[in-house]
Amino acid sequence: MKSAATLPAEVAPRGDLLACPHCDALHSAAEPPPGGRLRCRRCGAVMMTNRPGALDRTLAASFASVILMVGAMLFPFLELSTYGLHRQASVLDAALAFSKGAMVPLAIAVGMLIIVIPMIRAVALTYVILPLRLGRPPAPGATIILRLAARLKPWAMAEIFIIGVVVALVKVAGMASITLGPAFWALAFLVLLVVLEGASLCEWSLWRTLERSRRP
Numbered sequence: 001m002k003s004a005a006t007l008p009a010e011v012a013p014r015g016d017l018l019a020c021p022h023c024d025a026l027h028s029a030a031e032p033p034p035g036g037r038l039r040c041r042r043c044g045a046v047m048m049t050n051r052p053g054a055l056d057r058t059l060a061a062s063f064a065s066v067i068l069m070v071g072a073m074l075f076p077f078l079e080l081s082t083y084g085l086h087r088q089a090s091v092l093d094a095a096l097a098f099s100k101g102a103m104v105p106l107a108i109a110v111g112m113l114i115i116v117i118p119m120i121r122a123v124a125l126t127y128v129i130l131p132l133r134l135g136r137p138p139a140p141g142a143t144i145i146l147r148l149a150a151r152l153k154p155w156a157m158a159e160i161f162i163i164g165v166v167v168a169l170v171k172v173a174g175m176a177s178i179t180l181g182p183a184f185w186a187l188a189f190l191v192l193l194v195v196l197e198g199a200s201l202c203e204w205s206l207w208r209t210l211e212r213s214r215r216p
Helices: 054-074 091-095 101-133 142-155 158-172 182-200 203-214
Strands: 004-006 017-019 026-028 037-039 046-049 078-082 085-089 177-180
Touching: 046 203, 054 091, 054 101, 054 182, 054 203, 078 158, 091 101, 101 142, 101 158, 101 203, 142 203, 158 182
Parallel strands: 004 037
Antiparallel strands: 017 026, 037 046, 078 085, 078 177
């Protein structure tokens, strides 16, 4: 079983502090034990992890997410057949379904949340991590790009979209014949990769890796 420790609450004299993302409690930053994780003293949330190969898994998940998102936009998402009528829809069709009249802002929001933002975040993580794994100095602007990826995380909602589609398909299944296209499976695998990335990525460890790579 992986070890789990609690972060010390004392304030570090050199100002190396870490705030809990859930309750904002300040802790002295400490290196997690190998294969373990450190929790907040106040709320028990996991704040840092030290899993072997975490950067490799995050890089692989981010790179694969870019490929899957491109495939999801190029291939059909699903096909509906009823009474001899056939209709194919893509992910872009879903985003543009409300692109008329007063619903245009909703169409823009849907396109940003399920396509643009997940793509930007996956590309950003790949941009930051790839040079580190190749043993090279950090890419130009890596700190800014990593900060952008962290801020975009709550707004990347491709997994919410696919869950909503599954719920809708259950209700529509009795009224029409549904054929799932390659784009549907691409987004389904994307959801699994998002879960893998969330379980593997420790932003604090990634920031420390960036800092160490900048040192001569």
